[in-house]
Amino acid sequence: MKVRWLTFATVGMMGFIVQLAALWALTNQLHIHYLAGTVVATELAILLNFFCHECWTWSDRPADRQEAVRRFGRFHVANGAISFAGAALMMPLLIELGHVHYLLANALTVVVCSVANFVAADRVVFKPGSHMWRPALLLMLALVASSAPVAAADLRPETLDAFNRYVRVTELRMDGELHGKAAFLWVDRLGEAERLEAYTRLKRGETVVSRLDTRDAGKEINSPRGLIHHWIGTSFAPLATADRVVSLMQDYDRYQVIYSPNVRRSHTISRQGETFKTYVQLYMKKVVSVVLNSEYDVRYTRLSATRVHVRSYSTRIAEVQDPGTADEKEAPIGHDSGYLWRFDNYCSLEERSEGAYIQCESVSLSRAIPTGLGWLVGPFVTSIPRESLEFTLGSMRKALSYSGK
Numbered sequence: 001m002k003v004r005w006l007t008f009a010t011v012g013m014m015g016f017i018v019q020l021a022a023l024w025a026l027t028n029q030l031h032i033h034y035l036a037g038t039v040v041a042t043e044l045a046i047l048l049n050f051f052c053h054e055c056w057t058w059s060d061r062p063a064d065r066q067e068a069v070r071r072f073g074r075f076h077v078a079n080g081a082i083s084f085a086g087a088a089l090m091m092p093l094l095i096e097l098g099h100v101h102y103l104l105a106n107a108l109t110v111v112v113c114s115v116a117n118f119v120a121a122d123r124v125v126f127k128p129g130s131h132m133w134r135p136a137l138l139l140m141l142a143l144v145a146s147s148a149p150v151a152a153a154d155l156r157p158e159t160l161d162a163f164n165r166y167v168r169v170t171e172l173r174m175d176g177e178l179h180g181k182a183a184f185l186w187v188d189r190l191g192e193a194e195r196l197e198a199y200t201r202l203k204r205g206e207t208v209v210s211r212l213d214t215r216d217a218g219k220e221i222n223s224p225r226g227l228i229h230h231w232i233g234t235s236f237a238p239l240a241t242a243d244r245v246v247s248l249m250q251d252y253d254r255y256q257v258i259y260s261p262n263v264r265r266s267h268t269i270s271r272q273g274e275t276f277k278t279y280v281q282l283y284m285k286k287v288v289s290v291v292l293n294s295e296y297d298v299r300y301t302r303l304s305a306t307r308v309h310v311r312s313y314s315t316r317i318a319e320v321q322d323p324g325t326a327d328e329k330e331a332p333i334g335h336d337s338g339y340l341w342r343f344d345n346y347c348s349l350e351e352r353s354e355g356a357y358i359q360c361e362s363v364s365l366s367r368a369i370p371t372g373l374g375w376l377v378g379p380f381v382t383s384i385p386r387e388s389l390e391f392t393l394g395s396m397r398k399a400l401s402y403s404g405k
Contacts, residue, residue, distance in 0.1 A: 004057055008118050011052040015045035016110055023106060038106065050075045058126035071125055078120040082113045152331070153338035153367040159226035163342055163365045166221045166228050170214045170363060174346060178309055185350060185359050186210075186232050202236040202357070207393045209233040209386060212361070225368050226341070229385035232361040235393040237400040242308050242351035245358055246300060248399055249310065249347070252278045258399050262391055264291070274300040281320075282340075284384050290339045291320040293330060310347040317341060338367025339384075358396055362389055 019041045026037035050072060063071055176182055183189045187198045187208065198208045212230040214221065221228070237245065251258070255266035265281040276298040284290045295316040301309045319336035322328050334341065342365035350357045364385050 004122070005118065007057045008053070008121070009114075011049055011057055012110075012114055012117070014052065015049040016107075018048055019045035019110070020103060020106065024103065041106075046076060046079050049079070053121060053126065058121070061126050075121065075125045078125055079117050082116045082120065152335055153225075155334035155338070155341050156225055158224050159365070160342075162221060162223035163226065163228055163363075165216070166214055166223070166230075167344055167363055169216050169221065170230070173214070174361075177348075178303060184307060184348060185234065185357055186361075187234050187357075187359075198234070202234060205236075205397070207233055207235045207390050207397075209390055211386070223365065227366050227368055227382075229364045229366065229382070230362070231386050231389050232359065233389045233393050234357060234359045235397045236355055236357055237397050238355040240351075240356040240400045242306055242349050242356055244400060245349050245356050245396070246308055246310075248396060250276065250300070252276065252280075255280060259392060259395050262388065269295065274302075276300075277315075284339070284388070286384055286387075290337065291323040292340055293318045293320055294340075294343065306351040308349040310345075310349070312345040312347075314343040317343065341365045341367070356400070358393060360389060360393060 022041035022044050023034075023037050026032045026040060027034050030037075032040075053075075054068070054071070173182075177184055187195055187202070190198060201208055210232055212232050214230060248258070252266050252268045255263045261283055263280055264283050265279070267279055269277040269279055271277075276296075278296050278298060280294050280296070282290075282292040282294055284292070293316070294314055296312045296314055298310065298312040301311075303309055316333065317340055318330040318333050319339070320328060321331050331337075342363075344363045346361040346363075348359040348361075350359075362385060
């Protein structure tokens with residue numbers, strides 16, 4: 001990391017020199033307003049920095065042509081957001097209010113944004129296998145506050161009651177689908193155009209995901225001091241069978257391999273027929289990192305020769321403090337950061353002639369977003385449920401493809 005940072009700083013200095021030279025030429029020689037000149041000069045520096053970082057700083061993370069194009073887009077957005085935000089916020093303050101020379105103001109702005117740019121590049125832009133970008137301004141703010149712990153939250157009885165009510169109403173809907181009152185798979189309940197598009201994406205190897213919202217007699221089920229996250233996703237495993245999918249799902253001792261890095265440890269605690277008790281240590285990262293020890297009751301139900309339904313209920317979720325150190329310990333359950341208090345998962349598997357369709361529907365509970373920390377906690381508790389579902393289904397599809405079935 002030290003070598004990478006030094007290379008990053010060297011490239012950044014080159015870009016900085018180009019930026020200053022361009023700003024000087026645009027402002028002094030062409031008499032362009034300093035803000036417009038700053039925007040153009042910053043854009044030139046961003047282009048130079050990207051190609052230098054691709055060739056030098058992160059040369060150990062090669063990418064194919066498509067990923068390189070995506071990297072360029074992420075780099076442009078991340079660095080652009082940080083640099084342009086710095087220019088738009090700091091430059092006018094320093095020049096108009098502080099009466100600082102525009103060149104010195106630009107230098108101070110670059111210094112402030114450089115660390116944020118490095119974090120964004122290492123964690124988002126050039127991250128191996130990453131196909132998603134995070135708002136760069138969020139990362140810049142996180143540099144200031146990520147070291148400050150989020151105050152503990154309490155899982156209150158009324159919060160848990162609302163979640164349990166939400167789950168009961170949701171399962172009533174599912175029961176109807178299992179008994180033929182509605183299509184077994186969610187994609188088959190979509191309108192014709194949406195259904196055709198969904199199947200096209202599934203056949204291309206994509207995961208189709210959507211947010212759901214369960215209502216009780218048409219009324220929203222609010223969770224006081226908590227947030228309920230409800231997502232459904234589907235993936236397609238060509239030539240796979242339902243039995244093969246079930247075998248993969250029941251291989252709990254290998255979850256840390258199949259679902260790495262999101263799962264760090266896993267094993268089967270006990271089994272009685274098609275009912276399992278399992279342990280999984282989860283690792284989640286979104287600006288902040290969280291490690292959770294979790295246990296589940298899982299029940300597999302064979303509906304027919306080609307259909308299986310699986311229900312998994314979290315029975316224990318404990319946040320791990322100082323993971324991987326001599327001081328590692330669990331926070332009091334229900335009195336922690338509140339990133340995940342409950343996690344129930346429902347999977348419907350259907351085998352067809354072309355392969356197996358895997359549908360997972362997750363309902364989870366987290367703390368409400370603290371006032372003033374929405375930028376830090378909000379992205380974690382709102383986007384992690386969806387991203388985890390996409391990652392899980394994608395990992396299952398990949399593992400099934402290795403079987404050759």
